Amino acid sequence: MKLEVLHVSKRFGQHLALDQISFTLNGNPLVALLGPSGSGKTTLLRVLAGLETPDHGEVRFDGEDIRRLQTRQRGIGFVFQHYALFRHMTISENIAFGLEVKPATLRPHPTEIQRRVHALLRLVHLDWLADRYPDELSGGQRQRAALARALAVEPRILMLDEPFGALDSTVRKELRRELRRLHDAAGITSLFVTHDVEEACEIADQIILLHQGRIVQMGTPQELWTQPVSPFVFRFLGGFSLIPAIRRNGVWIAGDPFPSQRQAEGWTLAHVRPWDLLPAKPQENALTACVESLQTVGPRLRLRLHLPNSHIRLHAEWPTIPGPFAPPTPGTTVCVRPVRLWVFPTTPA
Amino acid sequence: MTEPPAVRRLLIALTFFLVSVLLLLPLAAVLIEAFRDGFTPWFRAIRDEETRQALRLSVLLTLCAVPLGALFGISAAWCLSKFQIPGESFLHSLLDLPLAVSPVVIGMALVLTWGPHSPLGRHGTILFAFPGMLLAVLFVTFPYVARELIPVMAIQGTEEEEAAALSGAGFLCILRRITLPNAKWALLHGLILSTARSLGEFGAVSVVSGHIRGHTITLPLLVEMFYNEYRLRDAFAVASLLTLTALLTLTAKTTLLRLSQRRTAALTCRKNPL
Numbered sequence: 001m002k003l004e005v006l007h008v009s010k011r012f013g014q015h016l017a018l019d020q021i022s023f024t025l026n027g028n029p030l031v032a033l034l035g036p037s038g039s040g041k042t043t044l045l046r047v048l049a050g051l052e053t054p055d056h057g058e059v060r061f062d063g064e065d066i067r068r069l070q071t072r073q074r075g076i077g078f079v080f081q082h083y084a085l086f087r088h089m090t091i092s093e094n095i096a097f098g099l100e101v102k103p104a105t106l107r108p109h110p111t112e113i114q115r116r117v118h119a120l121l122r123l124v125h126l127d128w129l130a131d132r133y134p135d136e137l138s139g140g141q142r143q144r145a146a147l148a149r150a151l152a153v154e155p156r157i158l159m160l161d162e163p164f165g166a167l168d169s170t171v172r173k174e175l176r177r178e179l180r181r182l183h184d185a186a187g188i189t190s191l192f193v194t195h196d197v198e199e200a201c202e203i204a205d206q207i208i209l210l211h212q213g214r215i216v217q218m219g220t221p222q223e224l225w226t227q228p229v230s231p232f233v234f235r236f237l238g239g240f241s242l243i244p245a246i247r248r249n250g251v252w253i254a255g256d257p258f259p260s261q262r263q264a265e266g267w268t269l270a271h272v273r274p275w276d277l278l279p280a281k282p283q284e285n286a287l288t289a290c291v292e293s294l295q296t297v298g299p300r301l302r303l304r305l306h307l308p309n310s311h312i313r314l315h316a317e318w319p320t321i322p323g324p325f326a327p328p329t330p331g332t333t334v335c336v337r338p339v340r341l342w343v344f345p346t347t348p349a
Numbered sequence: 350m351t352e353p354p355a356v357r358r359l360l361i362a363l364t365f366f367l368v369s370v371l372l373l374l375p376l377a378a379v380l381i382e383a384f385r386d387g388f389t390p391w392f393r394a395i396r397d398e399e400t401r402q403a404l405r406l407s408v409l410l411t412l413c414a415v416p417l418g419a420l421f422g423i424s425a426a427w428c429l430s431k432f433q434i435p436g437e438s439f440l441h442s443l444l445d446l447p448l449a450v451s452p453v454v455i456g457m458a459l460v461l462t463w464g465p466h467s468p469l470g471r472h473g474t475i476l477f478a479f480p481g482m483l484l485a486v487l488f489v490t491f492p493y494v495a496r497e498l499i500p501v502m503a504i505q506g507t508e509e510e511e512a513a514a515l516s517g518a519g520f521l522c523i524l525r526r527i528t529l530p531n532a533k534w535a536l537l538h539g540l541i542l543s544t545a546r547s548l549g550e551f552g553a554v555s556v557v558s559g560h561i562r563g564h565t566i567t568l569p570l571l572v573e574m575f576y577n578e579y580r581l582r583d584a585f586a587v588a589s590l591l592t593l594t595a596l597l598t599l600t601a602k603t604t605l606l607r608l609s610q611r612r613t614a615a616l617t618c619r620k621n622p623l
């Protein structure tokens with residue numbers, strides 16, 4: 001399916017929730033709408049579903065303006081953040097609802113409805129809970145039921161609002177793989193809202209990163225990591241430190257200049273990822289830093305460092321190498337070398 | 350529970366005493382007075398032609414007013430709880446108006462609005478006839494259904510309705526299959542309250558009825574009429590009829606409450622088998 005979003009804006013009172021959003025999706029990708037809270041991602045999803053009317057702009061499904069389509073013809077399967085299962089209906093009644101409310105000419109025969117409901121229940125592994133009510137189910141089970149209900153109408157596009165937000169971390173991980181599997185099985189376009197970078201990167205083909213109602217960057221997870229267009233994108237994706245750097249012979253070099261030198265010689269602040277700040281031997285490009293504290297988290301060693309006689313604090317994350325590797329102790333100094341520095345044209349200090 | 354047991358017992362006794370003297374005693378007195386001479390005179394009073402006319406009119410008024418009131422109440426509750434509309438708080442306080450204004454005043458207001466000299470009442474018989482009495486009953490029973498529904502519907506939010514709409518359901522289908530089933534206990538509760546009120550309404554109906562014997566007399570009006578004519582036994586017999594319907598309504602309400610709680614309890618049990 002082709003989804004076109006053209007200059008969509010939406011204002012709530014004084015707050016501009018969406019500001020000239022435009023993008024196009026082709027094929028059947030799994031897309032993450034990613035952004036910090038208040039960035040407009042849920043509003044965008046609701047506009048795409050037709051639950052909110054944009055002040056300006058248009059949303060087109062396969063070239064047709066969705067305002068011209070009846071809700072039924074839009075072919076949207078929507079999963080709400082808190083599932084919104086019909087609480088007075090059993091799970092199978094919930095799933096059958098979309099089929100039962102079809103006009104008489106399009107409605108499948110009751111036995112066919114039952115067959116499809118059971119197929120969907122099996123697909124989401126809930127066939128043993130068919131006759132339970134939503135408030136008898138766990139969060140993860142409700143999420144699966146909501147997914148099955150959304151898929152029952154055979155949508156062209158599946159939309160999920162923070163689908164894993166209310167679940168504990170084990171269930172989250174399990175369900176996001178499930179979503180990937182269901183998406184691939186259904187062969188439709190899927191859009192999900194999330195504020196979790198890891199979640200978006202793990203399952204999405206495309207990420208649309210939103211900030212203050214605008215699209216900051218759109219691309220594959222790899223593109224976002226390797227070609228961030230702004231400091232915001234870089235900072236939103238993961239941890240970082242700021243380090244003074246200067247360009248010499250076409251290469252950025254990190255250092256710790258005297259304050260008086262900074263302005264004069266064109267020093268700037270570069271971003272560096274914790275895992276790009278590696279232990280090194282004392283040499284020209286290495287920095288000497290004091291260890292403030294350190295923690296072992298699984299296979300990683302997290303260090304908080306600061307440069308001697310300066311306010312510059314650094315975060316480093318090293319793999320714990322098997323063998324005779326003695327981790328540094330707090331209070332000692334280590335040599336670190338930034339293997340990759342990110343300098344943006346206008347880096348706010 | 351920090352009070353000493355003596356104080357606690359005293360308070361409980363006081364409550365029982367007040368409830369008995371202020372509420373139960375007068376009601377019991379009505380029933381006792383009505384049946385003082387046994388069932389036969391009571392039956393005679395009930396089977397009297399005037400009583401039967403009043404009963405028919407009261408029931409007819411209720412049968413018309415309660416469904417209409419429910420319709421208005423549901424639409425008002427829908428608008429106020431599911432949408433952000435301008436003037437919402439004003440509409441909310443407007444809903445309380447019929448409860449706040451004395452029924453007599455409501456009756457007078459209806460006389461002015463629908464009377465023979467007003468532009469609205471000029472074209473037909475509204476006042477001192479069934480339509481006027483229906484308007485009066487509608488006015489006083491209007492808030493009950495809406496006020497029961499609004500908090501329940503507001504808490505439930507609009508997500509289920511949105512989900513139903515995206516599943517392809519139309520407006521009426523959503524109302525019938527999602528919104529009302531979710532609020533059914535509140536709706537029934539509101540219906541019971543408005544039934545009780547429309548059977549028992551005196552003030553407003555009294556003003557607009559014109560007290561036309563054999564035509565515009567409802568049960569409460571009949572009680573007053575018999576009383577003023579010193580037919581005390583008949584007055585008490587009809588009063589006891591009203592009292593019994595009130596008790597019936599209360600029983601229905603309590604049963605409903607039990608039933609709704611039992612469903613919740615059953616769900617809790619199934620969730621936690623222990």
